[in-house]
Amino acid sequence: MLFAEIASGFNLVIFPLFWLILAKGVFNKPWDTLVHIVTNLHLIGSHTIPLIGCFTNIYFTKGHFLLSYDWKYIFGLGMFYIVWNYIGTIEEGAPMYPIADWSNFWLTVFLYSLLAVIEAGAFYKFSQWLCKKRGFTPA
Numbered sequence: 671m672l673f674a675e676i677a678s679g680f681n682l683v684i685f686p687l688f689w690l691i692l693a694k695g696v697f698n699k700p701w702d703t704l705v706h707i708v709t710n711l712h713l714i715g716s717h718t719i720p721l722i723g724c725f726t727n728i729y730f731t732k733g734h735f736l737l738s739y740d741w742k743y744i745f746g747l748g749m750f751y752i753v754w755n756y757i758g759t760i761e762e763g764a765p766m767y768p769i770a771d772w773s774n775f776w777l778t779v780f781l782y783s784l785l786a787v788i789e790a791g792a793f794y795k796f797s798q799w800l801c802k803k804r805g806f807t808p809a
Contacts, residue, residue, distance in 0.1 A: 672743060674727065675736050679744030679793030681721040683785065688717035695768060728800065736797035737808045741790040748786025752779060 696713050700706045728734050756778075758766055765771035770781040801808060 672740065674724070674734070675740050675793065675797070676744055676747055677720060678724050678728070678736055678796065679741070679789045680748075681724045682792040682796055683789045684717060685721040687785075691769065692717070692767065732804070735804065735806050735808070736793065736800055738794050738797040738801070739808065740797075741794040744793045745786050745790035748789050749783065751786070752782040755782065 693714070696710050699710055701710060728736075755766055755770075756772060759772050765773075770778040772778045
């Protein structure tokens with residue numbers, strides 16, 4: 671259940687950020703080879719399908735509740751992601767995302783920290799709304 675909550679917290683923010691900020695870059699990339707097509711579809715799918723699956727699960731599983739006090743796990747893993755994003759950038763030789771690209775270390779740490787706060791906050795508010803809508807009061 672905790673993993674479903676964590677995924678919800680991330681997906682609530684990752685999906686809109688991808689479509690509002692990053693998708694334009696994907697659609698401006700070449701689509702002329704199989705590698706380009708597969709890469710672009712992968713980027714679109716990996717930033718979209720998880721939210722669809724998450725909300726489908728919540729919608730059809732009426733006993734599925736998100737506990738607002740678990741926001742700390744979303745925040746903690748969001749902060750933990752900073753380390754792995756940095757390691758991934760070093761290993762790949764290029765940044766994972768164009769905005770927080772590690773060209774300014776402290777700005778990138780700040781942006782990913784802000785992302786963790788937003789993800790935890792979005793989860794907190796969404797879980798409160800869902801519990802209220804379903805008439806569930808967490809213990």
